[in-house]
Amino acid sequence: xxxxxxxxxxxxxxxxxxxxxxxxxxxxxxxxxxxxxxxxxxxxxxxxxxxxxxxxxxxxxxxxxxxxxxxxxxxxxxxxxxxxxxxxxxxxxxxxxxxxxxxxxxxxxxxxxxxxxxxxxxxxxxxxxxxxxxxxxxxxxxxxxxxxxxxxxxxxxxxxxxxxxxxxxxxxxxxxxxxxxxxxxxxxxxxxxxxxxxxxxxxxxxxxxxxxxxxxxxxxxxxxxxxxxxxxxxxxxxxxxxxxxxxxxxxxxxxxxxxxxxxxxxxxxxxx
Amino acid sequence: xxxxxxxxxxxxxxxxxxxxxxxxxxxxxxxxxxxxxxxxxxxxxxxxxxxxxxxxxxxxxxxxxxxxxx
Numbered sequence: 637x638x639x640x641x642x643x644x645x646x647x648x649x650x651x652x653x654x655x656x657x658x659x660x661x662x663x664x665x666x667x668x669x670x671x672x673x674x675x676x677x678x679x680x681x682x683x684x685x686x687x688x689x690x691x692x693x694x695x696x697x698x699x700x701x702x703x704x705x706x707x708x709x710x711x712x713x714x715x716x717x718x719x720x721x722x723x724x725x726x727x728x729x730x731x732x733x734x735x736x737x738x739x740x741x742x743x744x745x746x747x748x749x750x751x752x753x754x755x756x757x758x759x760x761x762x763x764x765x766x767x768x769x770x771x772x773x774x775x776x777x778x779x780x781x782x783x784x785x786x787x788x789x790x791x792x793x794x795x796x797x798x799x800x801x802x803x804x805x806x807x808x809x810x811x812x813x814x815x816x817x818x819x820x821x822x823x824x825x826x827x828x829x830x831x832x833x834x835x836x837x838x839x840x841x842x843x844x845x846x847x848x849x850x851x852x853x854x855x856x857x858x859x860x861x862x863x864x865x866x867x868x869x870x871x872x873x874x875x876x877x878x879x880x881x882x883x884x885x886x887x888x889x890x891x892x893x894x895x896x897x898x899x900x901x902x903x904x905x906x907x908x
Numbered sequence: 909x910x911x912x913x914x915x916x917x918x919x920x921x922x923x924x925x926x927x928x929x930x931x932x933x934x935x936x937x938x939x940x941x942x943x944x945x946x947x948x949x950x951x952x953x954x955x956x957x958x959x960x961x962x963x964x965x966x967x968x969x970x971x972x973x974x975x976x977x978x
Contacts, residue, residue: 674978698978708978764978787974794974809951814942814973822976832977858971869915871969872949 637661642734646688654850660688664734666847669693669753671744671772672762673720675822675832676786676839678710680760683840685728685735689847692728693756695740696720707829744768746891749775758843759783762836764822766813767894773798773806774891777881782846784839784854789820791828791863793835796854796873797842800882803855808876808883813894831863912967920962928957937970944971 638646638657649655649663666689670680673696684692700708700715700723708720715723721739728737740752744763749771753759759781761772769785776783777800785806786795798805838859845851858871881888909920913935920926920934928947932940945952946969952960962968 672977676977704978762977764976766973766975769975769977786977788976789974792972792974794972809944809971810973811954814975818939818942819973819975822978827976871946871971873946873951874949876951878953 642688645732649687655848659848659850662847662849663688663844664690666758666843667691667693667756668843668847669695669756669759670762671695671752671759671768672764673708673710673724674698674704674762674764675707675788675827676760676762676836677720677724678708679833679836680762680840680843681710681724681728682731683837684843685732685737687840687844688732689735689843691736691738691756693738693740693752694721694724695742695744695752696724697741697743707827707832709833744771744775746771746893749891750779753779753781756781758846760839760843761785762839766819769806770813770894771891774881774888776800777805777807778889778891784842786835786839788827788831788835789822790825791831793831793861793863794858795835795838795842796858797846799853799855802875804873804875805879805882807881807888808879809858809873811880813896815896828863831861834861834863909962909964911962911965914969925961925963928952928960928962931962931968932957932970942973945969946971 646660649660650657668684668689670677673694681694698720700711700718700720702716710724710727719741721741725737725739759776763769780800782799784797842854856873858873860869877884911918928945937943948967
């Protein structure tokens with residue numbers, strides 16, 4: 637089933653009892669959708685391609701900017717001005733030409749997200765705004781799609797994996813998005829460049845484990861990381877009966893864009 | 909009153925009980941209006957912050973929004 641070259645390429649995986657030839661085949665048959673091709677999206681995209689995930693989708697409408705290069709390691713200096721999804725695809729293909737990469741040069745919104753994620757087994761949130769983070773949660777919960785949430789700011793990061801119907805979702809922790817401008821973003825408050833490497837790599841690990849069916853997923857616990865103190869903490873999270881989307885009497889039953897959570901300059905982008 | 913706050917011991921120099929709103933104020937939590945509070949493993953509804961009190965030995969977690977990723 638695998639060529640000699642493939643066996644060589646994935647040999648360090650295949651020798652793991654949790655992976656083996658069968659597991660590597662599962663990865664090759666697996667489909668993972670990455671939303672956001674920036675700080676978190678870069679390590680996720682590169683590691684998933686290297687791991688031999690057979691089909692990887694990547695969505696982002698942004699182009700590479702000089703200020704991205706301090707952390708968005710899928711993009712190189714020569715890529716400034718290039719759409720991030722194409723820049724990322726080029727590096728992923730160079731690393732592993734066997735992987736099929738679907739690019740979506742768009743922002744996700746309530747109208748397109750269901751279609752974008754529907755053919756994938758697992759979704760990863762690598763976005764940089766609350767409107768997208770809540771939308772991804774809602775779309776995944778409503779369609780029963782497992783996904784990994786990731787968030788970063790300055791020296792802090794957080795991540796949790798959501799298995800809709802089984803485990804707590806993002807809205808179990810944060811029922812509604814904060815109003816626009818209330819919480820600082822990386823572009824205004826800064827972020828240490830290595831931080832998305834740590835959180836994104838954990839998110840990619842979750843996708844790989846999900847496809848393999850190996851180990852324990854990061855469900856019902858929010859992992860927080862502080863790079864300055866070099867501390868990881870795990871906060872147990874229970875699925876909330878009163879959660880507005882996955883609770884017993886959900887008030888959210890269809891997707892809508894959280895326009896209140898968008899900065900004015902982003903509304904056109906999210907709708908576009 | 910001795911609490912565990914975000915995994916660390918915290919002593920509140922108060923005899924009387926404290927509701928969640930007062931606790932956020934006492935601990936000078938930044939942007940308390942956007943913080944999710946978990947008390948002894950249960951995430952609290954914001955509407956119940958006034959009526960929920962902390963007691964000696966309680967475990968409290970403050971969970972913060974992190975919207976970055978880019």
